[in-house]
Amino acid sequence: xxxxxKYVWEGxxxxxxxxxxxxxxxxxxxxxxxxxxxxxxxxPLLVPQIKPHFSNALPPGSPDTVWFDYNGLxxxxxxxxxxxxxxLCAEPERPWNLTVHxxxxxxxxxxxxxxxxxxxxxxxxxxxxxxYIINGNCKNVMNMSQPDQVELWRSVLNAGNLExxxxxxxxxxxxxxxxxxxxxxxxxxxxxxxxxxxxxVWSVSEDFDDLEDAPQIDSxxxxxxxxxxxxxxxxxxxxxxxxxxxxxxxxxxxxxxSSTNEESSRDEDENEQTVPSEEGExxxxxxxxxxxxxxxxxxxxxxxxxxxxxxxIPFSWVVKKLTNPEHYLHICVCLxxxxxx
Amino acid sequence: MGTKEEAQGTLSSTDFGVAAxxxxxxxxxxxxxxPPWTWVLSHHQVEGYLSLENMLLSSTQEEHxxxxxxxxxxxxxxxxxxxxxxATLVHxxxxxxxxxxxxxIYCNSYRVPVLYFRAYDSDGEPLEFDEIEKDLPAxxxxxxxxxxxxxxxxxxxxxxxxxxxxxxxxGTSEWMKxxxxxxxxxxxxxxxxxxxxxxxxxxxxxxxxxxxxxxMMKQL
Numbered sequence: 313x314x315x316x317x318k319y320v321w322e323g324x325x326x327x328x329x330x331x332x333x334x335x336x337x338x339x340x341x342x343x344x345x346x347x348x349x350x351x352x353x354x355x356p357l358l359v360p361q362i363k364p365h366f367s368n369a370l371p372p373g374s375p376d377t378v379w380f381d382y383n384g385l386x387x388x389x390x391x392x393x394x395x396x397x398x399x400l401c402a403e404p405e406r407p408w409n410l411t412v413h414x415x416x417x418x419x420x421x422x423x424x425x426x427x428x429x430x431x432x433x434x435x436x437x438x439x440x441x442x443x444y445i446i447n448g449n450c451k452n453v454m455n456m457s458q459p460d461q462v463e464l465w466r467s468v469l470n471a472g473n474l475e476x477x478x479x480x481x482x483x484x485x486x487x488x489x490x491x492x493x494x495x496x497x498x499x500x501x502x503x504x505x506x507x508x509x510x511x512x513v514w515s516v517s518e519d520f521d522d523l524e525d526a527p528q529i530d531s532x533x534x535x536x537x538x539x540x541x542x543x544x545x546x547x548x549x550x551x552x553x554x555x556x557x558x559x560x561x562x563x564x565x566x567x568x569x570s571s572t573n574e575e576s577s578r579d580e581d582e583n584e585q586t587v588p589s590e591e592g593e594x595x596x597x598x599x600x601x602x603x604x605x606x607x608x609x610x611x612x613x614x615x616x617x618x619x620x621x622x623x624x625i626p627f628s629w630v631v632k633k634l635t636n637p638e639h640y641l642h643i644c645v646c647l648x649x650x651x652x653x
Numbered sequence: 654m655g656t657k658e659e660a661q662g663t664l665s666s667t668d669f670g671v672a673a674x675x676x677x678x679x680x681x682x683x684x685x686x687x688p689p690w691t692w693v694l695s696h697h698q699v700e701g702y703l704s705l706e707n708m709l710l711s712s713t714q715e716e717h718x719x720x721x722x723x724x725x726x727x728x729x730x731x732x733x734x735x736x737x738x739x740a741t742l743v744h745x746x747x748x749x750x751x752x753x754x755x756x757x758i759y760c761n762s763y764r765v766p767v768l769y770f771r772a773y774d775s776d777g778e779p780l781e782f783d784e785i786e787k788d789l790p791a792x793x794x795x796x797x798x799x800x801x802x803x804x805x806x807x808x809x810x811x812x813x814x815x816x817x818x819x820x821x822x823x824g825t826s827e828w829m830k831x832x833x834x835x836x837x838x839x840x841x842x843x844x845x846x847x848x849x850x851x852x853x854x855x856x857x858x859x860x861x862x863x864x865x866x867x868x869m870m871k872q873l
Contacts, residue, residue: 388809420779423809423816441762508762532814539811540761 316633320617321474323351325397326407327358329380331366335414342369346407350471351394351617352636354431355380355387355410357470362412370414377417377425380410385530386418389425390434395642398615399512399535402526402646421532432465435638442508442639443486445541452484468637477637486639506541507631508640511561513538515647516612523613526646538562544627554630555623558614558645565609565647613646662829663764666700668846673703673757675847676854683868695812702812703757703850710753710788710862750775751788753861757850758811765825766850768857769810769817782807785818790862805860820860829853 329345336342345365347358359378380387382400387410391399397408417424424430440450456464460480467477513536520526529535540561544552559566614620616634635641664672673692681689688708694701756769772780772788782805810817832852833845848870855865 390809419816421815423807445762537811 317478318474320634320636321350321352321471321477323394323617324348324471325351325393328407328409329362330409330411331369332381332411332413334416335371336369337371338369342366344409345412349393351392351397352468352471353393354389354391354435355393355396356389356425356427356431359427363414366412366414377427379413379417379422379425381413382408382410383528383530385532386422388422388532389431390423392636392642394618395512395644398618399514399644400529402613403523404618428469435465435468436461438638438640439484443484445506445508446486446639452486456480456484481637481639506543507557507627508635509540509542509557509561510640510642511538511540511558511645512536512642513562513645513647515649517649519648542627552627553623554614554621554625554627555611557627557630558611558623558643562645562647565649608650610648611645612648613644615644616641662826662831662833664846664849665764666759666761668849669759669766670701671846672849673701676703676850679851679869683866700759702759705753705755708753708755708863709750751780751784755861755863756810756817757854760822763822763825765822765829766853767822767825768820768854768861770820770861771817782818788862790859820857825853825857828856832856 327347443450443453464480467473542557693704760767804821808819
């Protein structure tokens with residue numbers, strides 16, 4: 313069994329979960345629940361462990377849907393727990409202090425969640441999307457037998473059975489560039505293809521030396537969520553580093569200088585666009601000048617599965633070792649950018 | 654749009670921009686009495702999307718067979734018993750009119766556009782799905798009740814950090830492929846990109862009761 317896969321599968325975050333003060337009806341206040349949360353899992357899946365701990369303290373009447381917050385920020389339940397932690401705790405906090413709510417679901421901010429079924433649906437959808445990115449179709453996922461589907465989900469649920477997961481997942485034939493790359497500096501041919509990646513980017517305009525001094529993320533608007541596959545072209549595959557990959561999906565910060573401009577680039581107005589001309593001239597992405605000269609933008613931090621890999625590491629290694637069970641690579645990035653006017 | 658993509662019914666991010674530009678021009682010319690589609694650049698990203706806001710949509714458009722301007726005659730929800738009148742089919746009650754915001758956002762994974770929408774009443778209060786369902790044309794309601802294919806879901810808007818309703822993209826490339834192969838003229842003249850969104854929205858828009866006037870297909 314792959315050592316790295318086991319490491320990822322077994323990674324966990326110690327949580328200290330407090331009941332929101334507005335929902336406490338007993339004295340003394342119930343002590344927080346201490347839970348070890350799998351990195352590859354999701355917060356709503358922990359509710360069966362958490363709820364009994366607080367059931368005595370809850371007010372009577374049937375509860376609303378459960379939700380969590382960190383320092384007042386409602387947590388998006390469909391993001392894996394490990395990713396939330398890597399993103400929101402610049403300086404890792406152990407245990408991680410979260411607040412649980414059984415009432416007052418913020419449905420204007422959070423997408424509805426009906427417990428395990430919602431999480432499973434979201435997981436399977438991400439798996440389908442990853443399959444489409446890798447193979448150009450979702451057939452293998454859609455055609456999974458019922459018993460396989462059940463076992464796949466059960467193996468993921470609270471990071472249970474890795475063996476079962478590997479067995480079923482390999483039937484889906486979702487190998488990407490990583491699989492062609494032999495360990496220990498092999499000469500394997502890396503194939504051309506697309507790799508499913510989800511990037512969570514937060515930008516700072518001032519430097520900081522210690523992560524403790526990094527500004528707190530108090531709103532999801534401060535994070536750019538980028539769900540964009542990384543494209544790897546065969547010949548460059550062996551030399552394509554993690555840094556290359558991150559830069560390739562942030563063209564607005566790191567413009568690809570080698571791309572030829574077939575049409576003129578224009579000075580862009582960052583706000584609402586009016587239609588430029590009858591010819592339907594391209595005025596999008598690849599031909600747009602970066603808003604920041606690339607030497608002023610610095611990648612300050614890249615975190616994947618709680619580790620900060622060296623940027624020169626071959627990307628195919630990262631893909632092979634650090635993806636989540638739905639075959640997505642989740643990368644948290646902190647960028648230092650010049651002050652935006 | 655490369656022939657490979659054309660054959661698959663998908664399009665690249667750059668081509669989406671081209672298609673969007675052509676679409677905006679087309680719509681704003683043909684449907685000048687309606688709210689305009691605009692191109693919005695998302696914060697910190699080069700990617701943009703198409704936005705149509707405050708559009709009045711109703712299922713009576715099916716009965717009229719064409720887009721009608723907002724005004725008297727728009728069907729709206731009847732909840733006030735005083736207005737109930739057995740003799741007429743369509744009532745106007747300006748307080749119960751429903752507005753829609755539509756966003757067409759490019760999906761990098763599936764390489765097709767995706768429709769996101771939200772609805773609210775004249776007070777700006779967001780509508781629940783069961784109220785939106787009443788607005789939908791009859792065939793959409795039927796498709797929705799078929800549990801094999803739940804195609805309208807509530808998901809997070811890719812840029813706005815709020816829940817919006819979304820029309821599921823899987824299968825889009827399949828029927829777009831059919832659309833383009835069915836029309837020889839489209840395939841030969843190579844104006845496929847410019848018309849991609851008109852064709853796409855003429856199918857997808859039906860789900861929410863948005864009719865694309867035929868004149869838009871003739872704009873080449």
